[in-house]
Each structure stands twice: as C-alpha cells, then as structure tokens.
Amino acid sequence: MNAIPLDPASLLRHSGTRPPLEAVPDDEHLPAQADIVVIGGGIIGVSAAYYLAKKGYGVALVEKGQIGAEQSSRNWGWCRQQNRDARELPLARQSLGLWGGLQSEIGDDLGFRRCGLIYVTTDPADMAQWERWGAFARQQQVDTRMLGAAEARALAAGSTGAWIGGVHSPTDGVADPSRAAPALARAARRLGVTLHQRCAARGVERMAGAVSGVVTERGTIRTATVLCAGGAWASMFCRRHGIAFPQAGVRSTVFRTRPARDVVAGGFYSPRFSLTRRLDGGYTVSMPAAAQLDITPQGLRYARQFWPSFRARRKALHIRLGRSFLEGPEALANWQLDAVSPFERMRVLDPAPNLSAIAATLAEMRACYPGLGDIEIAQIWAGWIDSTPDMVPVISAVDGLPGLHLAAGFSGHGFGIGPAAGQLAADLIAGDRPAVDPRPFRYARLVDGSPIEPPGAF
Numbered sequence: 001m002n003a004i005p006l007d008p009a010s011l012l013r014h015s016g017t018r019p020p021l022e023a024v025p026d027d028e029h030l031p032a033q034a035d036i037v038v039i040g041g042g043i044i045g046v047s048a049a050y051y052l053a054k055k056g057y058g059v060a061l062v063e064k065g066q067i068g069a070e071q072s073s074r075n076w077g078w079c080r081q082q083n084r085d086a087r088e089l090p091l092a093r094q095s096l097g098l099w100g101g102l103q104s105e106i107g108d109d110l111g112f113r114r115c116g117l118i119y120v121t122t123d124p125a126d127m128a129q130w131e132r133w134g135a136f137a138r139q140q141q142v143d144t145r146m147l148g149a150a151e152a153r154a155l156a157a158g159s160t161g162a163w164i165g166g167v168h169s170p171t172d173g174v175a176d177p178s179r180a181a182p183a184l185a186r187a188a189r190r191l192g193v194t195l196h197q198r199c200a201a202r203g204v205e206r207m208a209g210a211v212s213g214v215v216t217e218r219g220t221i222r223t224a225t226v227l228c229a230g231g232a233w234a235s236m237f238c239r240r241h242g243i244a245f246p247q248a249g250v251r252s253t254v255f256r257t258r259p260a261r262d263v264v265a266g267g268f269y270s271p272r273f274s275l276t277r278r279l280d281g282g283y284t285v286s287m288p289a290a291a292q293l294d295i296t297p298q299g300l301r302y303a304r305q306f307w308p309s310f311r312a313r314r315k316a317l318h319i320r321l322g323r324s325f326l327e328g329p330e331a332l333a334n335w336q337l338d339a340v341s342p343f344e345r346m347r348v349l350d351p352a353p354n355l356s357a358i359a360a361t362l363a364e365m366r367a368c369y370p371g372l373g374d375i376e377i378a379q380i381w382a383g384w385i386d387s388t389p390d391m392v393p394v395i396s397a398v399d400g401l402p403g404l405h406l407a408a409g410f411s412g413h414g415f416g417i418g419p420a421a422g423q424l425a426a427d428l429i430a431g432d433r434p435a436v437d438p439r440p441f442r443y444a445r446l447v448d449g450s451p452i453e454p455p456g457a458f
C-alpha cells in the first residue's frame with residue numbers, strides 16, 4: 001500500500017472548503033414587481049421557481065450568495081426512497097420520476113442516474129430497523145430488497161467487511177450536487193425567472209396584515225406572494241416577522257477524493273462511512289463520526305422540541321460551543337430593513353470542517369476496500385444541515401402572515417426530494433391540485449401544540 005501524505009490543514013489551505021459548483025448568470029436589474037418572490041437559491045428555491053414559471057407566473061429569485069453554494073452543493077447527492085420516513089415517501093417517489101424526466105425537459109445534465117444504493121452493516125440493530133422499514137416499503141411497492149450476509153458480501157464485492165446483511169434499492173440513484181441547482185436555475189431563467197445573486201432579502205413589508213413586498217439589499221420588489229426557501233436561515237428570517245419556526249442545525253463534514261478505482265457504481269452506506277461515486281471518477285465520502293452540534297441561541301430556544309431527536313442521536317454528535325453562537329444562521333440577530341442584515345454578512349455559510357475524524361475514516365475506508373488503498377483526498381468541506389423537530393420539512397403557507405410560504409427544514413434529505421418539493425410548493429402557491437398529500441408538511445404542526453411525531457427511518 002502506498003503511503004498517503006495526509007495533512008488536512010494544508011489541504012484546506014490548498015483546495016479551500018467550497019465544493020465544485022457550476023456558475024449561473026445573473027439578471028442585472030431587480031424588477032419593481034413580481035407575482036412571486038423566491039428567497040433562496042438552493043435546490044428547493046430553484047425547483048419552486050422553475051415550476052412556478054412553468055405555470056406562467058412572473059418570478060424573481062433572490063439569493064444572498066451564489067446559487068447552490070450552501071447545502072445543495074455540499075451533500076452526497078443521494079436521491080432515494082430507501083429508508084424514507086413514511087410521510088416523505090410519496091414525495092421521494094414523485095421526485096425520482098421528475099429527476100429522470102427533467103434532464104431531457106431542460107436539456108441540461110443534472111448528473112442523475114439510477115445507479116442503485118447499497119446499505120450494509122455489522123450491527124443487528126441496523127438490520128432490525130431495515131427489516132421494519134422493508135415490511136412497510138413492500139406494502140408501498142418500493143423497489144427494495146433485504147440482503148443476507150452472503151448477498152451483502154457479493155453486492156459489496158471487493159470489500160473486506162464482515163457484513164451480516166444489508167438492503168439494496170436498485171432503482172434509487174444519485175444526482176450531481178455541483179450541477180443540479182445551477183442547471184435548474186438556468187432552466188428557470190430561460191422560462192423568464194429573474195435571478196439575483198449577492199442579493200439578500202432583508203425582510204417582507206406588509207399592507208393590511210398581508211405581504212406587500214420583499215425588501216432586498218438592492219431595493220424593494222412589490223409582491224403579494226413570497227416563498228422563503230432559505231435553508232438554514234429560514235428560522236432567523238421568520239423570527240424577524242414574529243413567526244416561530246423551530247429549526248436546528250448539525251454540521252456534517254465530508255471529503256471528496258481524486259479519481260480512483262471503481263469499487264461501487266452508485267452509493268454505498270456502512271455505519272462507519274459512505275461512498276458515492278462521482279462523475280469525475282472520485283468518491284464523495286461521508287464521516288458520520290464527525291457530525292457536530294454547535295450550541296447556539298436558536299438551538300437553546302427550541303431545545304425542548306428537539307430533545308427527542310437529539311436524545312436518539314446524541315452518541316453520534318460532538319457538542320461544542322464556538323463561533324456559531326455569535327454569527328451565522330442561529331445567532332442572535334436584530335436588524336432594520338434599511339440596514340445591512342445578517343444574510344449579507346455571511347454570503348455563503350461555509351462551516352469549518354471537523355478534521356478530527358478524517359484520518360480514521362480514510363484508514364477504515366482503505367481497510368474496508370483494499371482496492372482503494374492508494375486513494376487520495378482532493379478536498380474537505382462541511383455543510384450545515386437544517387432540521388425540524390420531526391425531521392420532516394415544512395412546505396406550506398404560514399398561518400399568521402398571508403402571502404408568506406415556507407419550504408425549509410429538509411433535515412438532511414432535501415436534495416433528492418428537491419424537485420418534487422419545489423413542485424409541491426409551486427402547486428400550493430398556485431392553488432393547484434398537488435401530486436402528493438401536502439398535510440404532513442404543514443407549518444402549523446410545529447407550533448400549534450400537536451405532538452411531535454417521531455422521525456421514521458432515515
């Protein structure tokens with residue numbers, strides 16, 4: 001095995017912490033008026049803008065930094081029904097269908113392929129959980145298959161893991177996070193959506209209690225309808241308008257490798273790391289052991305709602321007090337609409353990666369796949385995963401402020417369901433019949449005293 005020079009700190013200096021991302025052209029002039037203003041150019045905002053434009057609406061999308069530069073370019077790219085919470089499964093199914101069709105519909109490459117996802121484990125508790133999910137999934141006609149030890153080892157050929165079993169979803173797949181949001185944004189623009197990057201929305205204006213405009217750092221857009229798809233910043237944005245949105249973030253570190261031998265075609269999950277084959281021939285590697293929970297004012301505000309899901313995951317989380325207490329999406333913040341807002345102060349939420357688990361993950365990966373013995377890390381980054389207490393997003397009108405809609409809180413699995421979530425938001429705004437039941441995603445469930453339904457499999 002070749003020695004690999006591993007110095008994460010110099011890798012960060014050399015390659016930076018912003019993963020590859022395609023550029024998107026801008027529209028210079030902010031419109032004075034729009035039918036709908038979309039705030040946030042992640043996969044959710046651009047999908048919603050695309051489907052709203054297809055319905056014939058005049059849409060302006062404002063993004064404080066760069067299209068796709070936060071969570072939507074930092075994820076693994078998995079688009080799956082496998083291990084989905086029952087409430088999200090219809091959205092996941094709808095989205096897989098859309099991903100396939102969108103590439104030809106927009107004439108651009110989203111990097112989507114149905115390459116299958118394999119989960120393997122050495123832990124009987126994982127098997128029990130997957131068995132329970134599999135029984136439910138079979139009733140729902142999900143294309144998924146439990147694997148015994150021999151099948152798991154055969155499917156994970158080339159790995160040395162002592163797998164006791166696993167689960168395989170052959171028609172799930174991955175899309176390319178460096179391309180998907182930019183390609184959809186460009187497609188939306190061709191349909192007439194105006195795109196404004198480096199243009200933060202500071203807040204909404206009201207008339208007679210309803211939305212009447214969006215104040216941005218470049219001026220005000222008159223509109224009666226706003227979709228806030230601000231990812232991790234959505235709660236801060238809502239709170240400025242007296243709207244509570246329980247949301248909490250976890251910092252997750254990943255790395256990508258240089259091109260390496262082809263040991264898995266699509267996605268491979270094991271309890272210690274996951275691998276996603278990239279179109280550039282490398283892998284995106286996840287490090288569950290490196291997840292961090294920062295103590296923040298917002299986290300403390302909603303601690304009671306998040307306590308059950310925190311308790312379930314606490315062994316996997318490193319808790320720390322750092323700069324996120326003072327800056328970023330969960331810090332304390334007050335601002336006037338005619339002054340610089342926290343959104344402009346942090347154009348791109350680019351959290352510091354947790355370097356502590358890199359060497360151990362690389363060693364485990366090399367031991368598990370000897371064929372990757374000489375693999376090299378090309379870049380390390382982190383993403384801020386925004387969650388709701390029940391790990392299901394909000395895609396809904398917001399009671400209390402007519403004209404405001406919210407699509408956020410995608411809880412670590414919003415990329416794969418992005419197209420269908422954007423389509424659902426567009427249908428709800430237009431008053432059209434949605435393709436899936438929107439009730440699990442209603443905003444009110446998080447604030448009206450309804451019991452928090454525990455997260456299903458994820």
Ligand SMILES: Cc1cc2nc3c(=O)[nH]c(=O)nc-3n(C[C@H](O)[C@H](O)[C@H](O)COP(=O)(O)OP(=O)(O)OC[C@H]3O[C@@H](n4cnc5c(N)ncnc54)[C@H](O)[C@@H]3O)c2cc1C
Nearest residue numbers: 040042044064071072075076078201231383413414415416
């Ligand atoms: C490491 C990691 C791995 C993941 N793996 C997967 C996976 O394999 N599959 C999957 O389905 N999901 C995965 N996810 C989750 C997925 O990436 C997110 O759920 C999804 O990208 C959320 O999209 P979004 O558009 O809501 O948010 P974002 O992509 O974060 O976009 C929100 C945008 O809003 C902008 N914004 C915020 N406030 C304002 C404002 N006031 N004015 C203007 N702009 C504003 C921000 O700048 C940002 O660009 C992963 C996430 C991470 C971090």
